[in-house]
Each structure stands twice: as structure tokens, then as C-alpha cells.
């Protein structure tokens with residue numbers, strides 16, 4: 053789709069139409085006739101988009117700018133400027149087999165050696181954290197699982213200030229499909245049709261709903277609470293990993309929020325992993341920030357994690373060696389199978405609170421939940437691969453990555469060229485304090501606050517994600533109306549930079 057070959061003549065006509073509509077719209081806005089405006093936009097079934105465009109004419113307005121009186125949030129009176137304008141979201145009413153049924157059977161069917169029931173309790177936050185090291189606050193701390201974002205996001209969405217029950221008036225449509233919990237049931241299943249089944253069923257169902265046709269799903273979004281590679285099996289070989297969800301043509305039209313996207317192909321939006329901290333008030337956030345600002349940090353650096361068996365690919369073995377060589381300057385928490393410490397939020401946070409720098413090497417994939425836990429602890433992250441964060445969480449982290457983190461190329465560690473301790477010791481006290489301040493400032497933006505008590509907190513990870521979705525849909529909507537090639541389609545078609553090239557480009561930066 054996305055033909056930009058719109059004839060000059062029809063294009064002018066189209067612009068004229070848009071202008072006229074706008075004029076009428078403004079006149080109505082000024083005179084406060086909201087109801088007639090709705091009628092106008094609802095009745096424009098023949099949006100004059102170029103006949104050549106693959107987009108046939110939507111039956112509902114593409115511009116859900118106003119809302120009816122009944123849909124206005126509580127306390128809004130007719131005639132008062134609607135603060136939700138352009139931000140209304142409709143929650144799609146999915147059959148329970150696409151969400152709650154998947155987690156209902158958490159005991160038997162979800163990942164075998166893991167109690168998924170614990171992971172989805174308390175609205176996805178998990179069980180309250182035991183304050184084993186006496187460093188956590190009394191409230192707001194949970195043993196949150198790294199893959200629980202679908203449930204957290206769904207519950208938060210239900211408390212979003214600008215919900216509407218009228219899908220045609222929504223700027224974006226949230227689809228509460230628990231894609232990650234679905235695939236986690238079958239990741240070790242050899243029959244690929246079993247692995248793919250729910251996703252295929254979902255794609256088929258969603259594209260048959262009336263909401264789909266307005267923008268062919270381009271206003272729909274959902275959360276995939278696992279890394280994107282779990283949903284991108286490119287072949288039908290059963291030995292290949294994951295299901296094929298992200299390759300389905302319906303899903304390609306939607307926006308996916310995920311904890312790890314493909315760093316060199318920014319079509320999906322990467323959002324922070326959940327941390328252990330889900331405060332209910334701004335006071336709780338600020339009290340934590342104050343506490344960690346005053347924290348004494350006896351260790352220069354630390355590493356929380358496990359080695360990987362493939363020593364050719366993974367630098368984790370090297371990092372652990374270097375940490376042990378640094379003796380009292382480095383603190384190691386080995387998360388091998390025989391250790392339970394890494395499931396204890398108090399134990400993990402204690403590491404980050406006591407260190408100036410925290411190593412964040414790649415593991416099974418580019419990103420780690422630990423990156424966000426270390427930020428939460430006020431510990432400056434050290435990355436070894438640009439895909440670990442810089443190429444992912446662009447709306448969350450400062451553009452200039454030297455402001456809040458240290459980068460040491462993976463190859464330098466692999467080849468034994470660089471001593472981590474030396475690199476970190478070279479940073480002056482002043483530099484460290486400045487970076488630390490920057491890290492601590494990031495905390496409110498990378499946490500998912502508890503929606504159960506009024507949401508009187510500053511912009512958090514959820515708010516930023518929603519803003520990005522609304523911006524993207526907004527752009528796409530304008531491009532559709534103007535008969536332009538969609539930016540999102542251009543991004544998808546861009547010749548894919550190879551992984552190697554991507555890594556290489558970043559290496560040259562340093």
C-alpha cells in the first residue's frame with residue numbers, strides 16, 4: 053500500500069476538501085456546537101482520498117477529535133475545553149481466550165519450572181517483596197517478574213484518564229492480547245502449529261472486527277511482554293525459536309510495545325522492563341530518589357548475572373573474571389542455577405545501591421531487565437553493545453548516552469584489550485556525581501506506578517509509551533488523509549542494516 057502517486061489534480065481537490073473541512077470544523081469549535089460537529093465527521097463516509105490509493109473510503113472519521121457529552125470524563129462540562137482531546141483510547145473487547153484464560157491456567161500450562169501464578173498476582177506486580185536487606189521502603193516494592201508487563205499494562209490501561217467506549221471516537225485502540233504469556237506456554241513445544249495457533253487465531257479475529265477497517269489496524273496497539281525474538285520465527289523448522297506472531301500481515305499493521313525490539317529496525321517501540329518498584333505516590337518516588345542520592349557506594353562496580361555456556365559469543369565469562377580480579381573494587385552476585393539470591397529484590401537492589409557502576413552485558417538477547425533495576429538503584433550502567441539500550445529505549449533515555457552511562461565495546465573485552473576497572477577509575481569524582489544525578493533523574497520515567505491509588509505521580513513509563521503510540525497513529529492518520537506513503541511502511545521497507553554493520557557503526561562512535 054502507501055502509493056504516493058496521487059495525481060496533481062485530485063491532490064489539489066483533496067487539499068481543498070481538507071481545508072474546507074477544517075474551516076467548518078473551526079467555525080463549529082468556536083461556536084461550541086459539539087453535537088453538529090460529531091454528525092459532520094461521522095457522516096463523511098466519502099473522504100476524497102485519491103482513487104488510486106489502496107485505501108478505500110473509511111466509513112468512520114479518521115479524525116476523532118471531539119467526544120460526545122456522554123463520553124466526557126467526569127467533571128467535564130459541555131463547553132469546557134476537553135483536555136483528553138486527541139488522547140482518547142478505546143480498549144478492544146477481546147474474547148477471554150486471548151488474555152485472562154491464558155493466565156488462568158498458570159499452575160499447569162505456563163512455563164513449567166516457574167510459578168506463573170505468583171508472577172501475575174497483584175495486577176502483574178507479583179508478591180510483595182520481602183525486605184530481606186532492610187533497604188526497601190515499606191510500600192510499593194514487589195518481586196516483579198521481568199515478563200509480566202502485559203498484565204501490568206492492561207490494569208494500568210483500565211485506569212487511563214481518557215478512555216472512551218466509542219471506538220470511532222478513539223485516537224488509538226488498545227488490544228489486550230497477552231502475547232508473551234501465550235507464547236511462553238509453548239516455547240519448548242516442537243509442533244510449530246501448536247506454537248502459532250493462538251497468534252493466528254488472534255490475527256484472524258481482530259481483522260474481522262468493525263474497528264479494523266477504519267485504518268487497517270494502524271491505530272491498534274498491544275504489548276508483548278517478552279523480547280521480540282520470541283515472536284519472530286522466520287522458517288517453519290521446528291528447531292527454530294518462537295512463534296510467527298510478528299510476521300503475520302495483520303500484526304505488522306499494528307504497533308507493538310515490547311521490552312526488546314530489533315535495534316536496527318525501529319518499527320516496534322521498546323519500553324522499559326518492569327522493575328520491583330511500583331509506588332503509589334510522588335512522595336514515595338522522591339523519598340527513594342533522596343535515599344539513593346545520599347547512599348554510600350563502597351564498590352567501584354558490580355555485576356549481577358550468570359555466565360553463559362557459549363564463551364565464544366558471550367563476554368559474561370570474561371566480565372566475571374575481571375570482576376574477581378578487581379577484588380574489593382568489584383562485587384559479584386552470581387545468578388547460577390544453584391543460587392536463589394537473584395530472585396530476591398532486596399538482595400539485588402542492595403548490589404546496585406552499593407556500587408557506582410553496574411555492568412550490563414548482553415545475555416540471551418541484547419537487553420536486560422537489570423538495566424532498569426540498576427537505574428532504580430542510582431547505579432551508572434555500563435553497556436558493551438549498543439543494542440543493550442541506546443538502540444532501544446529512545447524515548448526514555450537521554451540522546452547523549454555519555455550523560456548517564458559508559459560504553460565499552462564488546463570486542464575489546466573479548467580480545468582482552470580493555471580493563472573495565474581502569475576505564476571506570478579514570479572517571480573523575482565530578483563526572484561520576486554528574487552521571488549519577490542524571491541516572492537518578494531517570495527513575496520516575498522508567499517505573500510503572502501503581503494505578504490503584506489515584507495516579508498522582510509524574511509521567512512514568514506507561515505515560516511515555518502511550519504518548520509515543522498516539523504520536524505514531526496521529527502521523528499515520530495524517531499521511532493516510534493526505535495520500536502520502538506512510539512513514540511506518542517506509543521504515544519497514546528500509547533495507548535492513550545487518551547486525552554486524554549496526555554494531556560496527558556504534559564501535560566507531562567511541
Ligand SMILES: *[C@@H]1O[C@H](CO)[C@@H](O)[C@H](O)[C@H]1NC(C)=O
Pocket residue numbers: 156158159169
Ligand atoms: C496453584 O497451585 C497452588 C499449589 O499447588 C495453589 O495454592 C494455588 O491456589 C493454585 N493457583 C491457581 C490459580 O490455581
Ligand SMILES: *[C@@H]1O[C@H](CO)[C@@H](O)[C@H](O)[C@H]1NC(C)=O
Pocket residue numbers: 123215216217
Ligand atoms: C464504558 O462502559 C462500561 C459498561 O457499560 C462502563 O462501566 C464504563 O464506565 C464505560 N467507560 C467509559 C469511559 O465511558
Ligand SMILES: *[C@@H]1O[C@H](CO)[C@@H](O)[C@H](O)[C@H]1NC(C)=O
Pocket residue numbers: 243244245246
Ligand atoms: C501438530 O499439531 C496439530 C494441531 O494439534 C496437529 O493437527 C498436527 O498433526 C501436529 N503435527 C505434528 C507433526 O505432530
Ligand SMILES: *[C@@H]1O[C@H](CO)[C@@H](O)[C@H](O)[C@H]1NC(C)=O
Pocket residue numbers: 286287288
Ligand atoms: C509455513 O507454513 C505456513 C502454513 O502451512 C505457510 O503458510 C507459510 O508459507 C510457511 N512459511 C514458510 C516460511 O515456509
Ligand SMILES: *[C@@H]1O[C@H](CO)[C@@H](O)[C@H](O)[C@H]1NC(C)=O
Pocket residue numbers: 053054106259268269301302305
Ligand atoms: C495493512 O495495511 C495496508 C494499508 O497500509 C492494507 O492495504 C492491508 O490490507 C492491511 N493488512 C491487513 C491484513 O489488513
Ligand SMILES: *[C@@H]1O[C@H](CO)[C@@H](O)[C@H](O)[C@H]1NC(C)=O
Pocket residue numbers: 385386387388389390391
Ligand atoms: C553459584 O553461585 C553461588 C553464590 O553466588 C556460588 O557460591 C557458587 O560457587 C556458584 N556456583 C558455580 C558452579 O559457579
Ligand SMILES: *[C@@H]1O[C@H](CO)[C@@H](O)[C@H](O)[C@H]1NC(C)=O
Pocket residue numbers: 452453454455
Ligand atoms: C555528550 O556528553 C558528554 C559528557 O556528558 C560530553 O562530553 C559530550 O560532548 C556530549 N556529546 C555531544 C554530541 O553532545
Ligand SMILES: *[C@@H]1O[C@H](CO)[C@@H](O)[C@H](O)[C@H]1NC(C)=O
Pocket residue numbers: 334335506508
Ligand atoms: C498530588 O500530588 C501533589 C504533589 O505531590 C500534591 O500537592 C497534591 O495534593 C496531590 N493531589 C491529590 C489529589 O492527591
Ligand SMILES: *[C@@H]1O[C@H](CO)[C@@H](O)[C@H](O)[C@H]1NC(C)=O
Pocket residue numbers: 138139522523526527
Ligand atoms: C496530532 O497532530 C496534530 C496536527 O499535527 C497536532 O495538533 C496534535 O497535537 C497531535 N496530537 C498528538 C496526540 O500527538
